[in-house]
Amino acid sequence: MSFSxxxxxxxxxxxxxxxxxxxxxxxxxxxxxxxxxxxxxALVGLALAVFGLLAVWEPTASxxxxxxxxxxxxHVRLDPLAGFFLFLLGAVSAGISVYAAGYFQxxxxxxxxxxxxxxxxxxxxxxxxxxADDAYLFMVAWETMALASYFLVTTDHHQPAIRSAGxxxxxxxxxxxxxxxxCFGILHGGQGDYSFAALRDAELTPFWASVAFLLAFFGxxxxxxxxxxxxxxxxxxxxAPSPVSxxxxxxxxxxxxxxxxxxxxxxxxxxxxxxxxxxxxxxxATTLFGVLYALMQHDLKRLLAYHSVENIGIILLGLGMSMxxxxxxxxxxxxxxxxxxxxxxxxxxxxKGLLFLGAGSILHRRGLRDLNDMGGLIRSMxxxxxxxxxxxxxxSALPPLNGFVSEWLTFQTALQAPxxxxxxxxxxxxxxxxxxxxxxxxxxxCFVKVFGIAFLGQPREPRHPVRAPPPHNGGDGGPMExxxxxxxxxxxxxxxxxxxxxxxxxxRVGASLTGWGLSDDALASGWLWLVPTTPAExxxxxxxxxxxxxxxxxxxxLLVRRFYxxxxxYSHPWDCGFPEQTPRMQDTADAFGQSIRHVFGPxxxxxxxxxxxDDPAPKFTLKVEDRHWYWLYLxxxxxxxxxxxxxxxxxxxxxxxxxxxxxxxxxxxxVFVR
Amino acid sequence: xxxxxxIAFQILQSVFVVLAAPLLAGWVNQCRAWLQxxxxxxxxxxxYTLAKLFHKDAVIAEHASPxxxxxxxxxxxxxxxxxxxxxxxxxxxPFAPAADIIALVAVFALARVFASLAAMxxxxxxxxxxxxxxxxxxxxxxxxxxxxxxxxxxxxxxxxLTTIVETLSRRELAIYPSLAFAAVAFLMVLLAENARIxxxxxxxxxxxxxxxxxxxxxxxxxxxxLVEWAAAIKLFxxxxxxxxxxxxxxxxxxxxxxxxxxxxxxxxxxxxxxxxxxxxIETVSAKFRLFLAxxxxxxxxxxxxxxxxxxxxxxG
Numbered sequence: 001m002s003f004s005x006x007x008x009x010x011x012x013x014x015x016x017x018x019x020x021x022x023x024x025x026x027x028x029x030x031x032x033x034x035x036x037x038x039x040x041x042a043l044v045g046l047a048l049a050v051f052g053l054l055a056v057w058e059p060t061a062s063x064x065x066x067x068x069x070x071x072x073x074x075h076v077r078l079d080p081l082a083g084f085f086l087f088l089l090g091a092v093s094a095g096i097s098v099y100a101a102g103y104f105q106x107x108x109x110x111x112x113x114x115x116x117x118x119x120x121x122x123x124x125x126x127x128x129x130x131x132a133d134d135a136y137l138f139m140v141a142w143e144t145m146a147l148a149s150y151f152l153v154t155t156d157h158h159q160p161a162i163r164s165a166g167x168x169x170x171x172x173x174x175x176x177x178x179x180x181x182x183c184f185g186i187l188h189g190g191q192g193d194y195s196f197a198a199l200r201d202a203e204l205t206p207f208w209a210s211v212a213f214l215l216a217f218f219g220x221x222x223x224x225x226x227x228x229x230x231x232x233x234x235x236x237x238x239x240a241p242s243p244v245s246x247x248x249x250x251x252x253x254x255x256x257x258x259x260x261x262x263x264x265x266x267x268x269x270x271x272x273x274x275x276x277x278x279x280x281x282x283x284x285a286t287t288l289f290g291v292l293y294a295l296m297q298h299d300l301k302r303l304l305a306y307h308s309v310e311n312i313g314i315i316l317l318g319l320g321m322s323m324x325x326x327x328x329x330x331x332x333x334x335x336x337x338x339x340x341x342x343x344x345x346x347x348x349x350x351x352k353g354l355l356f357l358g359a360g361s362i363l364h365r366r367g368l369r370d371l372n373d374m375g376g377l378i379r380s381m382x383x384x385x386x387x388x389x390x391x392x393x394x395x396s397a398l399p400p401l402n403g404f405v406s407e408w409l410t411f412q413t414a415l416q417a418p419x420x421x422x423x424x425x426x427x428x429x430x431x432x433x434x435x436x437x438x439x440x441x442x443x444x445x446c447f448v449k450v451f452g453i454a455f456l457g458q459p460r461e462p463r464h465p466v467r468a469p470p471p472h473n474g475g476d477g478g479p480m481e482x483x484x485x486x487x488x489x490x491x492x493x494x495x496x497x498x499x500x501x502x503x504x505x506x507x508r509v510g511a512s513l514t515g516w517g518l519s520d521d522a523l524a525s526g527w528l529w530l531v532p533t534t535p536a537e538x539x540x541x542x543x544x545x546x547x548x549x550x551x552x553x554x555x556x557x558l559l560v561r562r563f564y565x566x567x568x569x570y571s572h573p574w575d576c577g578f579p580e581q582t583p584r585m586q587d588t589a590d591a592f593g594q595s596i597r598h599v600f601g602p603x604x605x606x607x608x609x610x611x612x613x614d615d616p617a618p619k620f621t622l623k624v625e626d627r628h629w630y631w632l633y634l635x636x637x638x639x640x641x642x643x644x645x646x647x648x649x650x651x652x653x654x655x656x657x658x659x660x661x662x663x664x665x666x667x668x669x670x671v672f673v674r
Numbered sequence: 675x676x677x678x679x680x681i682a683f684q685i686l687q688s689v690f691v692v693l694a695a696p697l698l699a700g701w702v703n704q705c706r707a708w709l710q711x712x713x714x715x716x717x718x719x720x721x722y723t724l725a726k727l728f729h730k731d732a733v734i735a736e737h738a739s740p741x742x743x744x745x746x747x748x749x750x751x752x753x754x755x756x757x758x759x760x761x762x763x764x765x766x767x768p769f770a771p772a773a774d775i776i777a778l779v780a781v782f783a784l785a786r787v788f789a790s791l792a793a794m795x796x797x798x799x800x801x802x803x804x805x806x807x808x809x810x811x812x813x814x815x816x817x818x819x820x821x822x823x824x825x826x827x828x829x830x831x832x833x834x835l836t837t838i839v840e841t842l843s844r845r846e847l848a849i850y851p852s853l854a855f856a857a858v859a860f861l862m863v864l865l866a867e868n869a870r871i872x873x874x875x876x877x878x879x880x881x882x883x884x885x886x887x888x889x890x891x892x893x894x895x896x897x898x899x900l901v902e903w904a905a906a907i908k909l910f911x912x913x914x915x916x917x918x919x920x921x922x923x924x925x926x927x928x929x930x931x932x933x934x935x936x937x938x939x940x941x942x943x944x945x946x947x948x949x950x951x952x953x954x955i956e957t958v959s960a961k962f963r964l965f966l967a968x969x970x971x972x973x974x975x976x977x978x979x980x981x982x983x984x985x986x987x988x989x990g
Contacts, residue, residue: 379737399784411833418828418986430821437817437820440783444816457796457801536837538833548755556751556900560896570736573735574891575801587805592805595810595968598965599968
């Protein structure tokens with residue numbers, strides 16, 4: 001067996017499993033888990049990223065492993081799509097693992113060893129999901145991933161809220177898994193062969209193809225946090241320890257996107273435009289829902305989790321546009337949409353990972369999670385603040401960082417709408433671009449709120465600390481934490497400044513799936529220029545943009561200093577001459593969202609209690625709830641309870657009745673079975 | 675290809691925009707004073723104010739972070755950059771391919787985010803209030819602006835502003851229904867984004883109503899001068915974006931030195947008319963209650979989207 005990226009990727013996956021098991025062995029003394037396992041895991045992640053990137057440029061390789069059941073061996077395959085997602089998994093998890101080495105330093109040893117095992121099994125399972133080339137291995141890896149992440153989410157299982165969040169997560173994950181399993185069942189078309197090669201070749205009628213699409217879309221959508229199956233995400237992601245939250249939001253959601261692309265583009269193959277419209281509608285709803293609910297949150301990690309819902313929506317918008325274009329026979333524009341979606345997948349992994357790590361540092365060093373307790377952190381945690389600001393600007397889609405590039409590409413895809421023949425769909429696409437624009441501006445608002453309230457201003461009096469800050473170090477994040485954040489922040493810059501190199505990688509992914517690529521103009525434009533179609537139509541050069549903006553800012557500083565002076569006096573804040581300014585008078589996170597609550601009032605389910613004018617101890621409370629609970633989840637839960645209570649009537653607890661059941665069954669069998 | 679004339683035009687135009695912007699602000703103030711039957715101040719007053727502010731010592735709150743001190747420079751740089759992207763005097767500028775209309779809207783968004791962050795930095799009650807209101811206006815104005823620009827992009831088949839201007843200035847003179855919708859939406863966005871009546875009042879310091887002034891309350895001296903100058907450039911840039919889309923005639927091509935005087939004259943005329951029009955709007959209308967601003971802007975957003983759909987329905 002000669003060396004290839006596939007062998008390397010398998011070796012890296014095995015190395016993660018080994019590290020996980022080794023972390024468990026020296027129980028009671030967790031210095032191995034703390035000092036060696038996580039940094040080593042980060043190196044393995046880097047290696048995996050390199051193998052993934054190599055695989056994009058090499059011909060597709062596949063192997064049949066000796067593992068598995070006697071007649072059902074595991075098939076693995078590494079094509080450009082899998083290579084890209086391995087790159088994402090390896091590169092992002094490298095930063096998170098380095099960070100985890102610092103974050104978990106105060107963790108109790110018995111907890112840490114267990115976390116180490118679950119963490120690396122989780123990583124290895126995600127790698128196997130992308131490598132799997134048959135439905136059997138895919139489902140095994142998928143379920144391992146779900147279970148490992150379930151145990152990570154319930155790390156603090158002594159809290160009832162976290163236990164119920166974990167239960168909800170497990171429940172919806174399994175609903176999704178059943179849908180995926182049924183989808184594979186349809187795809188295999190009665191051949192008895194569940195390898196992906198057989199699924200690809202199976203001929204499906206348009207009806208069954210559409211059913212398979214819907215099952216795959218909602219099955220993977222449940223894992224991605226897509227509306228209306230999102231309810232677990234804002235509960236489960238914040239419940240986990242912060243590096244795990246970063247991994248869940250940054251990487252695990254992306255395996256669901258991988259599954260969607262793999263099944264829809266590769267296994268089903270013939271994409272229909274109606275499917276694209278379904279994806280677009282759900283994507284637009286998910287995007288707006290995610291950002292509007294994020295604006296209402298004051299728990300930092302919960303807020304970030306809602307933004308993951310939003311970003312999944314943005315990815316779905318790109319995918320949906322791509323499917324519409326491919327369905328109408330415009331594969332070049334379709335590939336552009338696919339590239340935009342996959343680019344946003346990678347970008348979201350990088351900046352959301354970074355933001356969760358920043359939130360983790362605040363939690364770790366200050367014991368704070370509620371934005372209303374924070375304030376002025378930029379003075380005691382300047383480095384964390386700097387990295388967090390980069391993440392905040394990136395997620396707000398501001399140039400020259402990476403979030404802007406993928407949203408720009410999504411807009412450019414929408415602007416291809418005039419080539420479509422179908423009048424209604426042609427005018428629908430720009431509406432989805434309008435949704436994206438609205439969501440982008442709302443995201444910027446939300447992150448002004450987060451950064452302004454947490455890091456700027458004056459420190460507020462903490463009223464709901466989650467836990468006591470570590471006594472020996474209340475300052476900035478430690479060196480390992482900062483290294484992890486710096487890695488992801490550098491990713492925001494590199495992906496934002498040199499998008500063309502990633503565009504070439506994604507072009508290969510798109511070409512391997514659809515057989516089409518971008519135009520020659522787009523590919524020949526050079527590293528400086530990002531050109532989606534032709535230079536006359538649109539171009540963007542982040543490097544020139546950055547140079548010019550840095551240049552003019554420096555020039556302004558120099559000119560002001562040269563012609564005038566740099567004299568500064570320090571004084572109390574002015575605040576219109578108001579003398580008794582206290583930190584409590586600053587805007588809180590809830591106050592910042594007030595105007596949005598006013599404008600979008602009917603979308604929220606608000607429970608407010610206003611104090612009366614003569615109340616001696618006035619207290620204002622506000623609770624914003626998700627409407628989906630009341631029209632979808634609770635009715636389903638009640639229905640299940642009702643049905644199970646009826647079924648329970650069968651169980652009378654008397655042996656004679658059970659014997660009667662056996663007798664009736666026997667008679668029925670004798671009558672009906674000949 | 676010879677880049678020299680293009681680069682010369684680019685630098686010339688950028689410097690021109692920065693230097694001429696306060697003049698436009700002075701002109702608008704003068705027109706407003708005339709319309710309101712007041713004795714008008716000198717048209718050069720904004721320059722005197724800037725010079726005065728630059729000479730003063732800056733006063734900064736003790737616990738201000740670097741974000742606060744850096745923001746005026748970022749604002750000024752962003753607006754300067756915007757002035758370099760928009761074809762004011764000439765088309766096919768060499769910098770134009772580096773940033774298209776989406777990037778242009780994003781530059782304004784970047785400036786808005788930093789202005790709001792700086793307002794929250796000191797931790798005063800007015801700062802937070804201003805930031806919240808500014809972002810409230812921004813989250814609707816930004817997509818409305820983008821949709822307006824997309825309408826023009828669909829007509830010309832490009833998101834490059836220079837290509838848009840070239841296409842639109844060569845078409846025959848006919849009313850495009852889509853552009854008519856877009857023009858109304860753009861005017862509404864211009865008023866909101868530049869803190870003008872009826873959305874905000876540039877001359878107020880009344881805490882119940884101020885938006886832009888609440889944002890910059892803590893700034894003084896050179897920082898305030900840069901912020902105010904950036905605001906003037908922003909108004910100038912918005913007006914020239916409007917000209918580029920709706921009245922693109924008279925603009926020169928890069929390297930065409932002979933056409934330059936004509937381009938300057940055409941621009942001066944358009945600006946004089948637009949400035950007087952702005953003063954007229956501000957004189958005859960009253961400021962809205964804050965929560966009417968979202969309704970005003972969502973009307974703009976819907977008009978812009980309608981304009982875009984009109985383009986697909988009637989192909990023009």
